[in-house]
Amino acid sequence: MKEQYKPQEIEKKWQKTWEEKNIYKTPDRSEKPKYYALSMFPYPSGRLHMGHVRNYTITDVIARFKKMSGFNVLHPMGWDSFGLPAENAAINSGRDPAEWTFSNIDYMRDQLKQLGLAYDWDREIASCKEDYYKWTQWLFLEFYKAGLAYKKESPVNWCEKCATVLANEQVIDGKCWRCDEEVTKKKLSQWFLKITDYAEELLRDLDKLKGWPDKVKLMQKNWIGKSHGAVLKFKVAEIQDMEISVFTTRPDTIFGVTFMAVSPEYPGIEKLITDENKEKVYEYIENAKKMSEIERTSTERPKTGVPLGTHIINPFNGEKYPVWTGDYVLTEYGTGAVMGVPAHDARDFAFAKKFEIPVIEVIRPEGQAEKPLEDAYVEQGIMVNSGEFNGLDNETGKQRITEWAEANNAGYSQVQYRLRDWLISRQRYWGAPIPMIYCDKCGIVPVPDEELPVVLPSDVDFNVQGKSPVLTSETFVDTVCPVCNTPAKRETDTMDTFICSSWYYLRFIDPKNDRKVFDSDLVNSWMNVDQYVGGIEHAILHLLYSRFFVKFLRDRGLLNFDEPFENLLTQGMVLKGGVKMSKSKGNTVDPDEIFENYGADTARLFILSDSPPERDFDWTDAGVEGCYKFLNRVWRLIYNCSGKISFNYAIPAVDSLSKENRDLLRTTHKTIKGIKEDISSEFQFNTAISKCREFVNAIYDYTNKKKDYTDDDKAVLSGAIFTLIRLLAPITPHLAEEVWSEFGGEFSIHEKPFPEFDENLAKAENVTIAIQVNGKLRDTIEMPLNAPKEDVESLALSREKVRGYIDGKQLAKVIVVPNRLVNVVVK
């Protein structure tokens, strides 16, 4: 064994050996129980950042730990490789998106290998390769066949900078999730997936996800946004047979309606406008169109609106009220119209105040006398001014009003979701082409399965403004209709890349299948993913879409389970100086530099050691340095022991050992126990690493005190050192493999079992018991483990320090907590 720790040398060496001997290859089937550990696969943006390093290290340690614990571990890696940056590279530097992407993949794959990650590289997939996107397209056609993929013209989110439409989930605070450009609305005909068909199940099955953080489940719940209410129908006074329907969660406030508001884009709004109002209303509608989404949906902005001139009739009391249009009414939610109840809705109240619309109070807190409303009252109460419904509590009122509406053809009860269908068309080049054909005779025709994949053309011009580069291809667009064989046009839009990432974890199980999307039996035997690790930023997007895909594929008979991810760990961000690492802030740390200066093992150790995985992690140079020093300290410890330790010693019976040998043996077992608990319960790698450090300190103490070693000493020391090496193996795999082999350990340490502990040996011989008087610590005593209660109590009471506090006072009570403390209560 060399005196110096040279990570750069040993890491290269073992990475090569692991690859040559293919030790991380996962058999499809095995006698061992399966364990599927998965990190969210990266977008190949160029090089790894520290967020990747953290994500993949966490999953790698879990995978290695499970493998050493006897599982057949699937731990794959691939590339979420369609997406806009590749296209921007083509526009900015003239590089071919495919070439740009694959060269990034090559570089990043190399970095992942340098980090010493235990992947089965035979299963590598890239979503931009034909053998993958062929099946993405096939899945799209499955949705189409099931009636869950449809094309519809509607106002959609448009990002001018990316020159494409976006899904609702990709609009963050009114801005594009990728480039921060303000999103505008555009009316376009686009492809949607009918995720709303699964809204109820996506909501209900959140309860099954016991291994998910509550935070993520709550975010999904809010996003799905289920609300119970009623649709109520109002006749238009001036127009025969015309009705306006509204959705409301407060049917109990129907008698408080004093106006009706429809959105400026409300279908049929023209009919509602009387001649004398035309000019003003159209001006208002035009202005609303021009406004950005941010402006439009700002809650700060005062309410605006104009009356249309027509009126609605309240079916409950026959009263007539004016119809307004106001841009605070959303076109896409409910029916695009709301009943205005100023007394019991904050927005309606603000609207009514501004335009001097009457306010009718219909819900009043129980027992309160009538008084003018300063603000909308939105709490529970008793119904007033509501005809035959007066005196009901408003919850009962909701039901009665709905029943009355149903009986009188004036409405019905309704469940409404906030979730919208998933817009998946993108007017971009670098994505999976939507496999559809437009024929003048036959209409929209799917590409037959046997003609997949629809391959992306390479003869395109990327420097076109405002349209998809695919349209510039001379070979792609023109085709023939598969049904009638006459000339037809291909769909030129590509799919949202979130489609590609909604099923990749299934393909890893059967990555090379060229006949099917995957073998269902094999996938059923491997799923679910036992541990999924990734960033919280996917709490809604990717995780919701993937759940939707699995439910759909189950209903198509391809899968036999309901949810893809059993346990989810959302790791925190990597910060430096308290802020997120980013190129614009100039506080990034390049993994390559860390590998070069300290080695991968130091990087791995550090990124796990300072914070629990789900919390943000602050990168410090001193912290890296400290971890590097620790590994040097471990190396030195083992080097200094090299003449004394060997695999050949057997540890003698505990009773025959000296005190310090018994202590070191107990520390060894206690450490194994603690680390196993830390890793297997909550992946508390930070505390697991602390325990390793304490263990190293304890072994140092032992060796510092010793000059001559008996066989007993050598046996116990060997046990401690070899345990330490195996405990470190998942975290610092190269160092562990190196020292393991130096002492003649059989290759590979990563195929050896994780250390086991003996429950009795993990217990301390003596415990320190705290003595409190009236809850305040006054003394401590050493006692053997499990000493009888009476002995502990009498010893505690006889202590001099304790006597000083209790003499002359009345002893009220003595509480003895075994092996922990004694609390003497005096008056």
Place this chain on the structure above:
RNA sequence: GGGCGAGUGGCGAAAUGGUAGACGCGCUAGUCUUAGGAACUAGUAGGAAACCCCUGUGUGAGUUCGAAUCUCACCUCGCCCACCA
């Protein structure tokens, strides 16, 4: 505006009803060394030091023999959603 989470040394953090601050970073003193930003030893919550003692986990109350931990109110910060009727 609504929802959720978190507040502990100079710093990252341990401890989820039982000795607060494990482990580490930093700092201080010492040893070794030509020297060291290396290594080792000792110390390190505050009350100047020491034994003792007192105080101390955002603030205030409460439950308990005992509270960082449980309950209530408030303050601050972070995240998510946000004109969703």
